[in-house]
Amino acid sequence: MGRAEAKPPTGEKRHLKQMSSRAEDLALVEAFKRGEESAFTALVIKYREAVFRVARRMLHSHEDASDVAQEVFIRVHRALPRFAGRSQLRTWLFRITVNLCLDFSGRRSRDVLTGLKELMWEPSPHDNPVELSERRELGGVIAGAIDALPARQRAMVVLRVYQDLPYADIGRIMGCAEGTVKATMFAAFGKLRRSLAPYVTGASPAGE
Amino acid sequence: MERAIVDCREARDLLLEVVSGATPPDLRRALAQHLERCERCRHEAAALEETAALLRSAAEPSLRDGHWDTFMAGLDRRLQAERRRPLARLVRWIRTPLHAWSTAAAMAALVVALMFALVGGQAPARVDSPVVQGVPIQGFMTDSIVDALPAMNASLSVWKAGFGAIDVPYDAAGGD
Numbered sequence: 001m002g003r004a005e006a007k008p009p010t011g012e013k014r015h016l017k018q019m020s021s022r023a024e025d026l027a028l029v030e031a032f033k034r035g036e037e038s039a040f041t042a043l044v045i046k047y048r049e050a051v052f053r054v055a056r057r058m059l060h061s062h063e064d065a066s067d068v069a070q071e072v073f074i075r076v077h078r079a080l081p082r083f084a085g086r087s088q089l090r091t092w093l094f095r096i097t098v099n100l101c102l103d104f105s106g107r108r109s110r111d112v113l114t115g116l117k118e119l120m121w122e123p124s125p126h127d128n129p130v131e132l133s134e135r136r137e138l139g140g141v142i143a144g145a146i147d148a149l150p151a152r153q154r155a156m157v158v159l160r161v162y163q164d165l166p167y168a169d170i171g172r173i174m175g176c177a178e179g180t181v182k183a184t185m186f187a188a189f190g191k192l193r194r195s196l197a198p199y200v201t202g203a204s205p206a207g208e
Numbered sequence: 209m210e211r212a213i214v215d216c217r218e219a220r221d222l223l224l225e226v227v228s229g230a231t232p233p234d235l236r237r238a239l240a241q242h243l244e245r246c247e248r249c250r251h252e253a254a255a256l257e258e259t260a261a262l263l264r265s266a267a268e269p270s271l272r273d274g275h276w277d278t279f280m281a282g283l284d285r286r287l288q289a290e291r292r293r294p295l296a297r298l299v300r301w302i303r304t305p306l307h308a309w310s311t312a313a314a315m316a317a318l319v320v321a322l323m324f325a326l327v328g329g330q331a332p333a334r335v336d337s338p339v340v341q342g343v344p345i346q347g348f349m350t351d352s353i354v355d356a357l358p359a360m361n362a363s364l365s366v367w368k369a370g371f372g373a374i375d376v377p378y379d380a381a382g383g384d
Binding site: 044048052053056062066069070073074077078138139142143146157160161162164165166167182185186189192193196199200201 | 229256258263266268269282
């Protein structure tokens with residue numbers, strides 16, 4: 001548990017940061033309800049990257065992710081006047097994002113190869129060509145392993161591993177109980193361990 | 209309050225949560241204490257952690273130059289198009305909480321006014337109670353109920369005779 005111990009116990013700081021962010025969100029929503037369009041722009045700027053990253057991880061396409069992220073904010077713009085603040089704005093945004101991505105990937109004929117062409121790595125001028133090639137290959141393998149998961153498992157893995165959301169929030173986003181999130185994550189990780197076994201030293205797949 | 213993990217099953221339930229992302233510090237400490245004592249769980253934790261680390265090693269794709277400018281311009285275009293649609297503007301106006309109540313009140317008043325205009329404030333026309341088999345039926349009857357009465361009477365005859373009595377004609381009372 002080296003990684004677990006290396007992380008400082010930042011739970012309280014994290015909580016305070018979340019509270020402050022939530023208060024800021026509510027203030028922006030109220031300002032938007034009063035007719036200040038700039039408050040909506042501020043919300044877009046605050047959340048556009050997170051929304052885009054989730055969509056990008058789920059759809060593996062820059063253009064599709066951009067389209068979906070724009071659609072998320074169009075829907076938010078429509079529905080924001082009715083937002084009562086009972087749930088967190090961030091959770092609500094991710095719920096819209098995930099639902100749109102699930103709809104989108106359901107409609108789209110899934111062409112994994114096209115998706116994998118846009119690998120997870122972009123070259124940097126400092127990259128060693130051999131290392132870059134290996135990283136591209138590994139990035140493609142990881143993207144392929146995530147893409148091979150059923151859509152809901154994929155969404156949960158993306159929200160947990162790449163957005164660091166707590167299980168309770170993932171449950172709210174996916175519309176299921178925390179226990180279901182745990183069970184689904186366990187199944188997803190089992191599949192990922194099998195898919196990535198050649199790249200994980202000494203790991204045997206879960207439950208085997 | 210510090211949490212204590214008693215068995216491997218509970219520890220393994222928590223392992224994935226701990227290695228896959230942020231978790232409360234007390235949970236991490238409790239799990240770490242268990243892992244110090246249990247080699248099997250330690251092995252499982254190492255394997256899970258390696259998978260999680262591998263997943264995280266797939267870096268976020270770098271964004272193209274001007275990505276957010278293009279994004280914001282596209283979003284602005286779509287919002288402008290949305291605003292130009294009169295129906296969408298009306299819906300948005302109605303959905304604003306301040307306007308929602310006044311809209312609901314205006315709609316209710318409109319419905320009442322329409323009903324008053326249609327009925328004209330007059331009492332409904334009187335319908336004479338029908339007489340079936342010489343017995344007048346009490347109460348207000350609509351034409352459709354009156355039309356249905358012979359068929360209902362025939363059904364009642366069948367029911368009274370029992371379903372086994374197939375010789376009782378369904379149209380005994382004139383139904384078709």
